[in-house]
Amino acid sequence: MKFYELFIALRYVTSNLKQSVIITVAISIGVALIIWIPSINLSFFDDLIDKSVASTPNITITKELDTFKSNAPTFDLFFADRRLLLKNQVQSRKRNIKSYKEVIDQVKNVEQIEAMAPFVNEQGFVIKGAEERGAQIRGIIPELETKVTDIENDIIRGRIKGLGVNDIVLGITLADKLNADIGDRVTITGPRGTSKNLKVVGIFSTGLRANDEFQVYVALKSGQQIFELGNDVNSIGIKIKDIYKANDVAQALRKMTGLDVDSWMEENKQILDQINRFKLIIVFINFLIIFSAASSITSVFLMLIASKAKEIGILKSMGAKNHSVMAVFVSQAVSLSLIAYVIGLCFAKLLIAWYAGIIESAGETLFTSEVPEFKISIQYAVLAFFYSIFTTILASIIPSYQAAKLNPVEAING
Amino acid sequence: MANIPENILLKLENINRTYAGAQPVYALKNINLTICKGEFLTIVGPSGSGKSTMMNVLGLLDAPTSGHLYYLGQETSKWNEKRKAEFRNREIGFIFQAHLLLPEFTALENVLMPSFISRKTNKEQKNRAKEILIHVGLGDKFYSKPAQLSGGQNQRVAIARSLMNNPSVIFADEPTGALDQKTSMDIYNLFRKINAEVGMTFIIVTHERDLAQKADRVIEIVDGNIVRDERHV
Numbered sequence: 001m002k003f004y005e006l007f008i009a010l011r012y013v014t015s016n017l018k019q020s021v022i023i024t025v026a027i028s029i030g031v032a033l034i035i036w037i038p039s040i041n042l043s044f045f046d047d048l049i050d051k052s053v054a055s056t057p058n059i060t061i062t063k064e065l066d067t068f069k070s071n072a073p074t075f076d077l078f079f080a081d082r083r084l085l086l087k088n089q090v091q092s093r094k095r096n097i098k099s100y101k102e103v104i105d106q107v108k109n110v111e112q113i114e115a116m117a118p119f120v121n122e123q124g125f126v127i128k129g130a131e132e133r134g135a136q137i138r139g140i141i142p143e144l145e146t147k148v149t150d151i152e153n154d155i156i157r158g159r160i161k162g163l164g165v166n167d168i169v170l171g172i173t174l175a176d177k178l179n180a181d182i183g184d185r186v187t188i189t190g191p192r193g194t195s196k197n198l199k200v201v202g203i204f205s206t207g208l209r210a211n212d213e214f215q216v217y218v219a220l221k222s223g224q225q226i227f228e229l230g231n232d233v234n235s236i237g238i239k240i241k242d243i244y245k246a247n248d249v250a251q252a253l254r255k256m257t258g259l260d261v262d263s264w265m266e267e268n269k270q271i272l273d274q275i276n277r278f279k280l281i282i283v284f285i286n287f288l289i290i291f292s293a294a295s296s297i298t299s300v301f302l303m304l305i306a307s308k309a310k311e312i313g314i315l316k317s318m319g320a321k322n323h324s325v326m327a328v329f330v331s332q333a334v335s336l337s338l339i340a341y342v343i344g345l346c347f348a349k350l351l352i353a354w355y356a357g358i359i360e361s362a363g364e365t366l367f368t369s370e371v372p373e374f375k376i377s378i379q380y381a382v383l384a385f386f387y388s389i390f391t392t393i394l395a396s397i398i399p400s401y402q403a404a405k406l407n408p409v410e411a412i413n414g
Numbered sequence: 415m416a417n418i419p420e421n422i423l424l425k426l427e428n429i430n431r432t433y434a435g436a437q438p439v440y441a442l443k444n445i446n447l448t449i450c451k452g453e454f455l456t457i458v459g460p461s462g463s464g465k466s467t468m469m470n471v472l473g474l475l476d477a478p479t480s481g482h483l484y485y486l487g488q489e490t491s492k493w494n495e496k497r498k499a500e501f502r503n504r505e506i507g508f509i510f511q512a513h514l515l516l517p518e519f520t521a522l523e524n525v526l527m528p529s530f531i532s533r534k535t536n537k538e539q540k541n542r543a544k545e546i547l548i549h550v551g552l553g554d555k556f557y558s559k560p561a562q563l564s565g566g567q568n569q570r571v572a573i574a575r576s577l578m579n580n581p582s583v584i585f586a587d588e589p590t591g592a593l594d595q596k597t598s599m600d601i602y603n604l605f606r607k608i609n610a611e612v613g614m615t616f617i618i619v620t621h622e623r624d625l626a627q628k629a630d631r632v633i634e635i636v637d638g639n640i641v642r643d644e645r646h647v
């Protein structure tokens with residue numbers, strides 16, 4: 001028996017069931033909360049980011065140094081009065097890239113860039129019968145656009161590939177509101193009144209409400225016509241390898257081209273800031289959880305060790321060294337926390353499933369029309385593991401140290 | 415140090431143990447004593463006379479306030495806790511009035527505890543533990559927990575445990591104080607038997623005078639002083 005400390009510790013775990021259960025429950029609740037709370041929130045945030053990132057280019061080059069960003073569906077747009085917004089923009093908008101091929105040539109060797117797609121994008125109206133709706137009209141080259149965004153995967157009916165000059169692809173919500181389906185004809189009108197009659201060839205659903213209600217896709221040529229842009233485009237969408245490098249790459253492109261460059265991170269700054277704020281709050285919550293778990297461990301161990309004083313005395317009289325006595329109790333605590341971690345992990349999974357059930361029965365969230373997939377956050381599961389071990393060591397170390405320091409004579413007589 | 419003969423197990427020179435406080439207690443006063451290997455010795459004296467203090471000092475559980483304690487020729491006052499712990503594990507067995515067994519462990523595991531602590535437990539050690547348990551009359555109680563055994567049986571387990579690492583000396587502080595007369599006698603005879611068989615030194619505190627008188631040597635302590643030290647042959 002090389003590690004008799006562990007042998008004694010494990011026997012204490014199995015023999016002092018009451019203490020073991022109290023400590024295990026305390027730690028496993030802590031572990032479950034530490035995993036559960038971030039998991040459901042991060043699932044939600046990740047989903048939001050995934051959907052936002054998937055449906056817009058990671059980076060967009062536009063010409064105009066205009067702070068009003070509207071080429072991506074923003075939440076501002078979702079909440080604000082859309083018509084008013086459109087009117088204001090009609091006057092201020094004038095963004096075109098005359099020779100987008102040159103710009104593409106200029107930046108194509110920049111590191112991180114995976115694909116590029118020129119497009120035109122402005123606000124306009126989609127009309128079917130008596131229904132008239134404001135929309136982001138995006139004129140694209142479908143073969144290029146599908147390399148930059150995931151729109152192709154979001155098509156639920158019809159197609160986007162091979163989008164012709166007389167075709168249009170609508171978001172599911174907009175299609176519903178217009179009562180339009182594949183094969184129906186709709187009219188789009190640009191900000192300067194130019195309009196065009198198009199056939200609906202595809203319907204998409206990104207799961208992101210702002211997109212599904214306001215985004216429509218037409219062929220680049222059609223967009224150029226109704227926006228009266230000639231052969232110019234007003235944006236180039238870019239897909240990069242590491243999406244979290246978007247700000248750096250955008251900065252580099254800005255320097256290189258002198259054009260206005262936006263990244264998805266800036267577009268979604270609100271969500272990203274919210275996530276960071278949330279992570280900060282989580283640190284605080286975790287601290288409270290750990291603190292309460294730790295204090296229960298400490299108090300249970302103080303009682304346990306007090307009740308074992310005589311035994312500790314006899315162990316020391318038999319030659320057990322101080323560090324061994326300490327190791328007995330610390331490894332008892334650590335063994336308990338390992339058991340508690342596994343229980344807590346299962347508990348967290350149950351809580352996540354339960355929560356997912358509640359959300360699923362609602363069928364939608366504030367920003368998304370589809371429910372995110374709630375997954376356990378591996379990051380926080382790993383964190384919880386180290387938290388639980390670290391906390392139990394910390395919480396048991398003071399009582400264990402007291403045990404180790406017991407004077408055997410006093411302990412035996414006491 | 416060099417001139418302490420081989421057969422001397424323990425030598426005390428001017429040992430004092432004073433418990434500090436508002437009213438200091440002089441529990442041991444200038445004790446001089448030599449104990450040889452293989453002796454069977456009892457310590458008697460009234461309650462509060464310093465017997466337990468003496469046992470704890472001799473057993474390296476407590477340090478004297480002044481004086482020198484030699485063990486097998488070595489002066490112990492400079493030893494650190496770790497060295498004392500190792501020495502206790504190897505050379506000293508303790509038996510207290512309460513058996514102080516670990517209630518979560520079987521009799522066999524309790525007996526093996528000193529060998530666990532020395533991290534040398536193997537098949538041989540396990541067999542030895544069983545042999546000792548058989549020797550103390552608990553051949554059928556290997557796997558019983560302390561709660562399943564009587565007071566006398568538990569004290570036998572404690573005795574077996576003290577013997578486990580084959581120490582040079584056993585300190586027993588009122589080992590039969592909690593037991594009935596018949597059981598006390600049995601245990602006393604067990605000590606004698608082990609002493610006779612393996613020559614292990616026994617130092618036993620008892621207030622049962624007739625038991626004490628059967629020892630080879632009786633030391634009487636009164637008020638921290640040795641007032642009698644007689645040998646029976």
Ligand SMILES: Nc1ncnc2c1ncn2[C@@H]1O[C@H](COP(=O)(O)OP(=O)(O)O)[C@@H](O)[C@H]1O
Binds near residue numbers: 463
């Ligand atoms: N830890 C202690 N602190 C103060 N005084 C003590 C302590 N332990 C023992 N004493 C005192 O020392 C004296 C000897 O005690 P002890 O050795 O236990 O006697 P005995 O074992 O012979 O009954 C007593 O007066 C006792 O009160």
Ligand SMILES: [Mg+2]
Binds near residue numbers: 465466467
């Ligand atoms: Mg006493």
